[in-house]
Amino acid sequence: MENGTSTWSEAFRRVAPLAMGYLPVGVAFGVLAQKAGLSDLNVVLMSLLVYAGSAQLIAVGMFAAGMPPLTIVVTTFVVNLRHLLMSAALAPYAKSWRLREMAAFSFELTDETFAVHSTRFNDGDVRKPLSFRINMLAHCVWTLASWGGALAGSTIPDVKPLGMDFALPAMFIALLAMQAKNGLHWLVAGFSGLVAVVLMQAGLDQWSVIAATVLGATLGTGVETWTRR
Amino acid sequence: MDQTIVFMTIAGMCAVTYVPRALPMLALASRSMPAIVIRWLSFIPTAVLSALLLPSLVLQEGAVSVSHNEFFWAAIPAFVLAVLTRSFFGTVALGMAVVAGTRFFLM
Numbered sequence A: 001m002e003n004g005t006s007t008w009s010e011a012f013r014r015v016a017p018l019a020m021g022y023l024p025v026g027v028a029f030g031v032l033a034q035k036a037g038l039s040d041l042n043v044v045l046m047s048l049l050v051y052a053g054s055a056q057l058i059a060v061g062m063f064a065a066g067m068p069p070l071t072i073v074v075t076t077f078v079v080n081l082r083h084l085l086m087s088a089a090l091a092p093y094a095k096s097w098r099l100r101e102m103a104a105f106s107f108e109l110t111d112e113t114f115a116v117h118s119t120r121f122n123d124g125d126v127r128k129p130l131s132f133r134i135n136m137l138a139h140c141v142w143t144l145a146s147w148g149g150a151l152a153g154s155t156i157p158d159v160k161p162l163g164m165d166f167a168l169p170a171m172f173i174a175l176l177a178m179q180a181k182n183g184l185h186w187l188v189a190g191f192s193g194l195v196a197v198v199l200m201q202a203g204l205d206q207w208s209v210i211a212a213t214v215l216g217a218t219l220g221t222g223v224e225t226w227t228r229r
Numbered sequence B: 001m002d003q004t005i006v007f008m009t010i011a012g013m014c015a016v017t018y019v020p021r022a023l024p025m026l027a028l029a030s031r032s033m034p035a036i037v038i039r040w041l042s043f044i045p046t047a048v049l050s051a052l053l054l055p056s057l058v059l060q061e062g063a064v065s066v067s068h069n070e071f072f073w074a075a076i077p078a079f080v081l082a083v084l085t086r087s088f089f090g091t092v093a094l095g096m097a098v099v100a101g102t103r104f105f106l107m
Helices: A008-036 A040-049 A053-064 A069-080 A083-094 A099-107 A111-122 A128-153 A164-179 A183-201 A205-228 B003-028 B035-042 B044-058 B070-085 B088-106
Strands: none
Touching: A008 A040, A008 A053, A008 A111, A008 A128, A008 A164, A008 B088, A040 A053, A040 A128, A040 B003, A053 A069, A053 A164, A053 B003, A069 A205, A069 B003, A083 A099, A083 A111, A083 B003, A083 B035, A083 B044, A099 A128, A099 B003, A111 A128, A111 A164, A164 B044, A164 B070, A164 B088, A183 A205, A183 B044, A205 B035, A205 B044, B035 B044, B044 B070, B070 B088
16 A cells, blocks of 8 residues: 555545645735735745744744744744654654655645644555645645735735634634544643733743643643543 | 845744654654653644634733634634534634624624
8 A cells, every 4th residue: 555556636635625724824824924024935935945834924923023033933943843743643654664755745744734644544544655745735735825825915905804814823723623632632722721821921922832832731641641540 | 124034034944844843753763752752742732732822812912801802702613613624724714704704893
């Protein structure tokens, strides 16, 4: 099955639901980035090179607020640390891959493609060509949607009447609903969210996300370990 | 805005995003981790998403504000739809529509 045949139409079918989610968020990113003062080329390059919706939208907000580049890069690092887990979770399925195949595959590992691949791999569909086709199509959709947004940006006077500034929170809501598998996950979600709110109110903006994440994951591990005994 | 500085920032973002994506797969493809580490890591996506999300729903200019906060109210139907359908597109479209509608009719 590893190198079994696959077709582009099969990849299209797998990517369709994900692409429908990427479209509005990608367009919103392009519009907001254009409004923040990024050139069309840099909008497309960010989608090609960074390819992480939430970090890109956060970075655009920071560019608009005139934050220093180093702060933007560090924030991106913290926000995208969660991919460590996704990469680790898919590692067992990549045992027989070449190093450069792993390197190429993980460049296009996002919250959304992770959801598609972990479902496929769990079902026993580990076809390598299909994995790469899915990744390439999803990356194309994301990049083209951002480019379209950047081009449309100058004709849209204000994104607020369209609710586009809610695209990112809405995407987080969808991702959270997919990640939270049981009551303990919802407890961790509620706890981490509240800690982040409290820390932000205390003025600790820089550390709120990473501190709330570490505390939340530790609480979840503690409760799970304790209830299993 | 200086587009060269923007591009340098993008290059930095690319590097710090790629390393956590690639390193675990490259390092762990042939090894296994302690169970407690895997358990801890399994809560990271939930915890980080919520830590990013909740402040954006309840804070306005650094203070908790709910009654006149369209993000908070739009999040409720978006959550219900997300849990019921697990649809990215539906959740994003509904959330944006509720925010747009609230601003059009109530503000």
